[in-house]
Amino acid sequence: GENVEQHPSTLSVQEGDSAVIKCTYSDSASNYFPWYKQELGKRPQLIIDIRSNVGEKKDQRIAVTLNKTAKHFSLHITETQPEDSAVYFCAAPDSWGKLQFGSGTQVVVTP
Amino acid sequence: GAGVSQSPSNKVTEKGKDVELRCDPISGHTALYWYRQSLGQGLEFLIYFQGNSAPDKSGLPSDRFSAERTGGSVSTLTIQRTQQEDSAVYLCASSYPLAYEQYFGPGTRLTVT
Numbered sequence: 001g002e003n004v005e006q007h008p009s010t011l012s013v014q015e016g017d018s019a020v021i022k023c024t025y026s027d028s029a030s031n032y033f034p035w036y037k038q039e040l041g042k043r044p045q046l047i048i049d050i051r052s053n054v055g056e057k058k059d060q061r062i063a064v065t066l067n068k069t070a071k072h073f074s075l076h077i078t079e080t081q082p083e084d085s086a087v088y089f090c091a092a093p094d095s096w097g098k099l100q101f102g103s104g105t106q107v108v109v110t111p
Numbered sequence: 112g113a114g115v116s117q118s119p120s121n122k123v124t125e126k127g128k129d130v131e132l133r134c135d136p137i138s139g140h141t142a143l144y145w146y147r148q149s150l151g152q153g154l155e156f157l158i159y160f161q162g163n164s165a166p167d168k169s170g171l172p173s174d175r176f177s178a179e180r181t182g183g184s185v186s187t188l189t190i191q192r193t194q195q196e197d198s199a200v201y202l203c204a205s206s207y208p209l210a211y212e213q214y215f216g217p218g219t220r221l222t223v224t
Contacts, residue, residue: 032211034211034212042217043202043215043216043217043218044154044202044215045215046212046213046214049211049212089153089154093211096159096167097142097161097209097211098144098156098159098167099211099213100156101153101154101156102153103153104152104153104154
């Protein structure tokens, strides 16, 4: 089955700097890679996703890159702001279509 | 339209009691998931319903946990003889047929005293 590993578990950045979170997956057939953001006390919400037919996708200050050969994908946040502080989860589908989530990365943006 | 709803938002129960948590998915979403999230931890998969197929119960931690989905819509997660380690936020999510994107509900915070 699919196994998703996420690093780092915590990430502290200064406001304005960039943050990068990396995930690896095991099932080469996986073709969809979402990122969810969970603010304290709130539900996880999808912020960006990428399908296997593209290598990069951007949406304002966030971007996701995918390397299918190496089986890893990354979330990039540029010009970080305090409201980017949250837990971020990556995921990939298993063969049944069920998302396997990474263990999460706590991002802290300090002013 | 309305998102995924869950009730109650908070539940405090005594050890040994049974609890029922409810999830109302987005209309038209045939897939429904239950997750458990302990404080500061990740998303622990519990159970997955997809249409009329048999549910994937592979994540249920013990036989004290069960779930059903009536009429392909509302789902109820039941925990019997609650233990303190069951204290967590229970999240429900739903998705369209053949779609991966999951929409989460606000969760039920369960506290077992």
